[in-house]
Structure formats: C-alpha cells, structure tokens
Amino acid sequence: MTNNWMKKQRLLGYIFIGPSMLGVLLFFLIPALYSFGLMFTNYKFMNPNVEFVGLDNIIRLFKDPMFYLSLKNTAVFLLAVPVSIALGFVVAVVLNQKIYLKKLLRGLYFMPYITSGVAVAFVWMLLFHPTQGPINGMLRSIGIDNPPGWLSTTTSSMFAIDIIWVWFLLGYNMIIYLAALQEVSPELLEAAKIDGAKRGQILRKIIWPLVSPTTFLLLITGLIMTIKTFGIIQAITHGGPGNSTTILSLYVYQNAFRYYDMGYASTLSWALFIVILLITLVQWIGQKRWVHY
Amino acid sequence: MEMKARLSSDVPKRLGLTILMLVLAIAMVIPFLWMISTSFKTPAQVFEYPIKWIPSAPTWEHHVKVWTGPKSFGTYYWNSLKISIIGMAGATFLSAFAAYGFARIQFKGRNALFMLYLSMMMVPPQVLFVPKFLMFEWAGIYNTHLALILPGLFTIFGVFMLRQFFLSIPNEITESAFIDGAGHFRIFFRLILPLAKPALATLAIIDFSWQWNDYENALVFLIDEELYTVPLGLQNFILENTVDYNGMMAAASAGILPMIAVFAIGQRYIIQGLTNSAVKG
Numbered sequence: 001m002t003n004n005w006m007k008k009q010r011l012l013g014y015i016f017i018g019p020s021m022l023g024v025l026l027f028f029l030i031p032a033l034y035s036f037g038l039m040f041t042n043y044k045f046m047n048p049n050v051e052f053v054g055l056d057n058i059i060r061l062f063k064d065p066m067f068y069l070s071l072k073n074t075a076v077f078l079l080a081v082p083v084s085i086a087l088g089f090v091v092a093v094v095l096n097q098k099i100y101l102k103k104l105l106r107g108l109y110f111m112p113y114i115t116s117g118v119a120v121a122f123v124w125m126l127l128f129h130p131t132q133g134p135i136n137g138m139l140r141s142i143g144i145d146n147p148p149g150w151l152s153t154t155t156s157s158m159f160a161i162d163i164i165w166v167w168f169l170l171g172y173n174m175i176i177y178l179a180a181l182q183e184v185s186p187e188l189l190e191a192a193k194i195d196g197a198k199r200g201q202i203l204r205k206i207i208w209p210l211v212s213p214t215t216f217l218l219l220i221t222g223l224i225m226t227i228k229t230f231g232i233i234q235a236i237t238h239g240g241p242g243n244s245t246t247i248l249s250l251y252v253y254q255n256a257f258r259y260y261d262m263g264y265a266s267t268l269s270w271a272l273f274i275v276i277l278l279i280t281l282v283q284w285i286g287q288k289r290w291v292h293y
Numbered sequence: 294m295e296m297k298a299r300l301s302s303d304v305p306k307r308l309g310l311t312i313l314m315l316v317l318a319i320a321m322v323i324p325f326l327w328m329i330s331t332s333f334k335t336p337a338q339v340f341e342y343p344i345k346w347i348p349s350a351p352t353w354e355h356h357v358k359v360w361t362g363p364k365s366f367g368t369y370y371w372n373s374l375k376i377s378i379i380g381m382a383g384a385t386f387l388s389a390f391a392a393y394g395f396a397r398i399q400f401k402g403r404n405a406l407f408m409l410y411l412s413m414m415m416v417p418p419q420v421l422f423v424p425k426f427l428m429f430e431w432a433g434i435y436n437t438h439l440a441l442i443l444p445g446l447f448t449i450f451g452v453f454m455l456r457q458f459f460l461s462i463p464n465e466i467t468e469s470a471f472i473d474g475a476g477h478f479r480i481f482f483r484l485i486l487p488l489a490k491p492a493l494a495t496l497a498i499i500d501f502s503w504q505w506n507d508y509e510n511a512l513v514f515l516i517d518e519e520l521y522t523v524p525l526g527l528q529n530f531i532l533e534n535t536v537d538y539n540g541m542m543a544a545a546s547a548g549i550l551p552m553i554a555v556f557a558i559g560q561r562y563i564i565q566g567l568t569n570s571a572v573k574g
Contacts, residue, residue, distance in 0.1 A: 012477045013403060016394030020387050021406065023447030027425065028413040034424035045427075091314075098303060100311040107560055108318035111325070114556045114563055117506030118524040119548035122531055123328045126538055129340070134327065137342035167321065172567065179568040228417045231508040235528055252419040257513060262423050269420040276415055 038266035045260035057267035067268065069243055070251040074227065074275075076158040077247050080165035081222040085215060087166065088173025093203065095174070096181045106178070110171035121232040124164050125151065151237055154244035161233060161245055165226065173218050180214040181207070213287075220283045224276055248272050325549070332356060332543035339538045355543035359530070366547050368519060369526030376438055376522060377504035380445030385497045388451030389489065393481050395452065396459035397467065414449050422513050429514060440514035441522075445504055451496050454570045458492040459485060495566030498559040502552060523548045 039057055043050045061067050091109055095102060112120070127135050128150035139147035150160040184207060192202050208215075230250040233239065239246035239254065246254070249272060256265035319326075326346065331339055333351040359366050394400075395407055425444070429435040434443070466488075467480050475483070486493070508524035515521060521529060530544045556563070 009477055010398060010400050013394045013398035013400030016398060016477070016481075017391045017406065020391030020447060020452060023387070023444070024410065024413060024449065027444040027447060028416065028421065028449070029409070031421045031424035031428065032413070032416050034428070035420050038423065091317075094310060094314055097310060098307050099314065100307060101315065105311075105314050105318050106564075107556075108322055110560070110564070111322055111553075111556060114502055114560075115325075115549055115552040117548070117552075118508040119506075119527055119545045120324060120328075122527065122541055122545050123324045126331075126339075126541070127324060127327065132340035134340070134342065134344055137340070137344075141342065167324075170321070175564055176568060228419070230419075231512075231524075234512070235508065235524075249417070249419050253422070253509075253513075256423045256426070262427070265423050266420070269417065269423070272417050272419050273415070276417055280415060 035266045035269060038263055039270055041263045043262045045262055053263070057264050060264065061267055061271060066243065066246070066251060067248075067271070070246050070248040073158055073243075073245060074247040074249075077161060077165065078223055078226055080162040080169065081219065081226055083162070084166040084169040085173050085218050085222065088170050088218075089177050089211075089215070091170070092174045092177035092181060093207070095178060106175070109174050112168050113171040113175075116168055118231055118235045121164065121236045124160075125236045128152075128160055151245075152241060154242045157237060157241060157244045161237070164232065169222060169226075173222070176214060176218055177211060180211045184210050216283075216286065220279060223279050227272065227276060227279075248275070325553075328542045328545050328549070331539060332546050334539055336537075336539060355537075355539040356546075358540055359543045359547055364518065364526070364529065364533075366523070366526060366544065369521050369523045370547075372438065372520060373505055373522040373524075376441050376445065377501050379442050380504045381497050381501040383442075383446035384448045384451055384500050385493055387446055388448055388496060389455050389486065389493060390481075391452045392455035392459055393477070393485060396456045397480075397485075398477060410449055410452060414453075418509065426513060435514060436516050436520065438520060441507070441510055444510070448496075448500060450570075451500060454496055454566065455489065455492055457570065458489060462488060491562065491565070494559070495562040495569075498555060498562050499566055502555060502563075505552060505555075 040052055040054060041050050042053045042056070095105055095109075099105070127133055130136060130147075130149040130152045133150075135150070136147040148156045148160075151157050188206065189202060192206055197205070228249060230247060230253055233245050233247060233250055234253065237245045239250050248268065252265050252268045252272060255261045255268060259265075327344070330344075330346050330348065332355055333353070334348040335350070335352060338345065338348055395403065426435065429440045434440045462485065467484060470480050470484060506524065507522070508528075511522045511525045515525065518526075518529065527544050527548045531541050534540050
C-alpha cells in the first residue's frame with residue numbers, strides 16, 4: 001500500500017460528494033445568489049426593462065402595510081407550534097405509562113403528520129364549513145348557537161389554520177418526546193418516588209427539565225418549518241378572506257407568481273430568511289442558557 | 294403476594310387510560326374517517342347531523358367519477374408516481390454517496406463544504422422559487438416534469454441523516470478492509486451500503502412522502518393540466534367541482550390513500566429516521 005494510493009483514495013472524496021455538490025450548486029447556491037441580486041432590481045417577469053434600483057425594494061418593504069400584516073399573520077400561525085408541542089408532550093407522557101395498545105395509539109396520533117399534504121386541507125375546509133360543517137353541527141348540538149365562522153371570517157381564519165397545524169404537528173412532537181422519555185433513567189424516577197415525590201412533582205421537577213433540550217429543539221425546528229409553509233393556506237384560502245391568512249411566505253409567492261414582481265418578491269423572501277436566521281441565532285445562544293439538564 | 298395485588302389493582306387504571314387515549318386518538322383521525330365516509334354518501338347526506346359514519350346506501354359513483362371522468366386521476370397518479378419514484382431513488386443514492394464522502398474520507402476543504410450544506414439548509418424555498426423559475430424558463434425545462442425531478446434528486450436533509458448514520462458505524466469495520474487494499478468504492482458498495490439498509494429505507498420512505506405531497510413546487514413549475522401531480526390535480530378538481538362535496542372527498546381519498554399505505558408499511562422506519570435525526574442531529 002503506497003502513499004500514492006492513499007492520496008488517490010483521499011481525492012475520491014471529491015468524486016463521492018461531487019454529484020450531490022453539483023445539485024447543491026445548481027438548485028441552492030446559484031439560485032440563492034441570483035435571488036440576492038434580484039433584490040436590487042425592478043425586474044418584472046416578461047418585462048425587458050430591468051434596472052438597478054438600489055435599496056428601493058427594501059424601502060418599499062418597510063413602507064408596505066401588507067408586509068406588516070403578513071408578519072402579524074405569520075406570528076399567529078406560529079402560535080400553533082408551542083401548542084402542539086405542549087399537547088405532544090402530554091400525549092407522549094401518557095403513552096409512556098403502562099397502557100394497552102401502545103403501538104396502535106402511537107400510530108394513530110402520528111398518522112396526520114405523515115399522510116397529510118394538501119389533500120387533507122380540503123377535508124378540513126369542509127369540516128370547518130360555517131353553516132353546514134360537522135364541527136359547527138356538533139357545537140350547535142351542545143348548545144353553542146353562534147359557533148365561529150372558522151375559515152370564512154377575517155377574525156377567525158388564522159386560528160382555524162392554527163387548529164389544522166396543531167393537529168398536523170402533534171404526532172411529530174409526540175414521537176420525538178417518546179424517544180426523549182426513553183432516555184429518562186428509571187432509577188431516578190424510582191428514587192424520587194421513594195423520597196415521596198408526587199406524580200405532578202415528578203413531571204414538573206424532573207421529567208420536564210430533563211426533556212428541555214428536546215422541547216427546545218422541537219420549538220426551533222417547528223418554528224422554522226412553519227415559517228416556510230404556505231401550501232395548505234394557498235390551497236384552501238388563497239390568503240383570504242381579505243388578506244387575513246396571507247402569511248409572509250404566501251405573500252412572497254403572490255408577489256412572484258401572481259404579480260410577477262420578481263424584484264420585490266426576492267426582497268420579501270430575504271426578509272423571510274432573516275426571520276429564520278434570527279430563530280437560528282436564538283437557538284445557538286439559547287441552547288447554552290435555557291436548557292436545563 | 295404484594296406484587297400480585299399491585300398488578301391487579303393496576304389493570305383498571307391501565308384500562309381507563311387506554312380508553313381515554315383511544316378516544317382522543319380516534320378524534321385525531323376523524324378527518325380521515327369523515328373523508329372516506331363522505332366519499333360514499335349522496336349529496337343530501339354530506340352534512341347530515343348527527344353524522345352517520347356508515348352511509349345507509351353507500352355509492353361508488355363519486356370514486357368512479359374521480360377515476361374515469363374527463364380529467365381522470367389516473368394521469369395525475371402516473372405523473373406523481375414517476376416524479377416521486379425517480380426523485381426518491383436518485384435522492385437516496387446520491388445522498389448516500391455524498392454522506393459517505395463527508396463521513397468517512399478525509400479530504401481538503403471537507404469541513405468548509407459541509408458548512409456550505411449547513412448554511413443552504415437555512416435558505417427557505419421561497420428564496421429559491423423565483424430564481425429557479427427564471428433558470429428553468431431559460432433552460433427550457435419550466436412546465437416539464439424535469440423541473441420537479443432534477444431538483445428532487447438532491448436532498449440536503451438526506452445527506453445529513455445518512456452522514457450521521459455512517460459516522461455511527463465503527464471504524465474497525467472499514468479499517469481492516471482498507472488495510473487489505475480495498476478502496477473507498479469497494480468499501481462503500483460492499484460494506485457500508487448493506488449495513489445502511491435500514492437507514493436507506495428510512496430516507497427513501499420519508500423522501501417519497503415529501504415528493505408525493507409536494508404541492509408548492511408543482512404549483513410554481515407546472516402549468517399544463519396533463520402534467521399535474523396528484524396535489525395539483527386535486528386542487529383542480531376542487532376548483533371545478535365547488536359544490537360536489539362527495540366528489541371532493543373521493544378525490545381527497547385518492548390523494549391520501551397511497552400515503553396511508555406507505556405509512557402502514559413504513560411506520561417503523563419513519564419513526565426511527567425522524568427520531569434519530571432529531572435527537573442526535
């Protein structure tokens with residue numbers, strides 16, 4: 001085995017990552033740089049007059065009331081993440097007890113996450129039907145005469161989307177918590193029980209702090225994933241009624257492919273990137289500070 | 294004795310918890326049940342309350358319409374299958390290839406390149422839609438399946454996930470082969486890939502479900518109806534049949550059913566893959 005051979009083997013590294021690297025260049029890096037450049041132009045699709053406009057798009061963004069509304073809607077959308085994490089935790093804790101049909105139950109809770117795309121959004125659209133839908137039918141039958149209009153009113157639509165999103169994410173959070181709970185040492189719990197700790201105390205003072213890294217991870221990944229989503233909203237409300245469900249990612253899409261305003265759409269998309277960057281920074285800082293083992 | 298007493302007193306509690314969790318779990322899957330039930334009902338029965346889960350006179354009419362109508366789901370299915378399967382196979386293999394390079398070969402610039410991968414993960418798809426649209430338009434692949442298949446061959450998540458797995462394979466296994474003169478190609482194909490079968494299956498299943506459910510890319514890059522994938526075809530059906538709720542639910546069933554099958558078969562792999570990449574990643 002010569003040195004030369006070893007060297008050649010090392011160079012094979014480039015061949016192994018080469019094909020994947022090509023894809024990353026073509027479909028990630030180059031488009032990202034291209035988009036960054038577009039931010040400083042007034043490029044409209046099919047319009048040959050392209051000018052460099054400096055910071056005009058960025059100034060426009062700060063003056064655009066729709067931008068602020070989309071940020072606010074995004075914030076409301078993000079509320080679904082902590083709620084689904086809390087519910088996922090509760091379900092995981094219960095499933096981690098002595099209980100029958102564990103696997104079946106786990107599968108049922110997890111099902112929405114893996115099977116749901118846009119198709120199930122249309123099912124929810126009918127379930128939420130304000131006058132005839134089964135959800136309001138049930139609410140009326142238990143005596144609520146004026147149930148919410150769900151997706152049909154500007155004040156409730158974002159919350160209806162939140163319900164769908166909590167439902168969707170819950171199973172994922174539960175699965176990750178179940179894995180984390182496996183790591184909690186049974187000796188520790190036994191010791192706490194012997195010392196006379198109550199069930200609620202064990203949960204609050206021992207289990208919850210022990211799984212805090214998982215909670216933190218779920219929060220960050222959940223927020224980032226949610227910020228990037230717009231498919232289900234585009235499919236069932238198109239951002240409406242009014243603009244009440246136009247979240248930032250959907251607003252980018254609308255500017256790009258409804259108004260073909262590529263320059264401004266690129267600017268908005270980088271605003272979205274900055275939100276993701278901020279969340280990631282919080283992750284880096286917070287991991288050290290807020291996670292208690 | 295004491296043990297026995299404790300066990301028997303546990304049973305009612307266990308049963309109670311199980312029943313409670315089962316009721317909640319059924320609530321979770323109610324949208325699916327309602328969808329299937331509605332797809333077999335008549336229009337008049339759609340919004341009947343209280344809900345009759347098993348319709349009195351089930352009809353196949355709506356499913357027949359979805360599959361044999363002027364815009365049959367057969368075309369959408371074929372398009373989706375083609376795109377998802379090619380994408381899944383390519384993405385799994387290329388990810389494994391790259392992951393091996395990152396995990397097991399020491400070469401110059403490796404860490405810098407890996408950082409590039411990391412940073413690209415943070416770029417939201419919304420940043421990429423516009424330039425990709427313009428690039429595809431320029432390259433002549435806009436409004437063709439290639440616009441979905443080519444980018445679908447690459448998944449940064451997949452490289453991460455498999456790299457993680459390859460790192461966990463003990464060095465001794467490959468070192469002795471290396472000393473015997475086996476090169477990286479041989480080690481990759483003969484040793485690593487067979488060991489990685491479960492991880493590859495996990496990635497393949499997760500990637501397939503992403504590609505099958507991908508609505509956003511199809512929305513941006515396809516216009517012609519005969520090119521539509523299932524999610525777009527479904528949307529089209531719903532836009533054209535705004536009051537045919539039974540038809541909508543039959544169409545939604547058609548869209549979801551393959552995912553339910555994939556879920557039933559691959560649940561174990563999916564759970565394993567997601568937990569590994571989350572807990573260790």
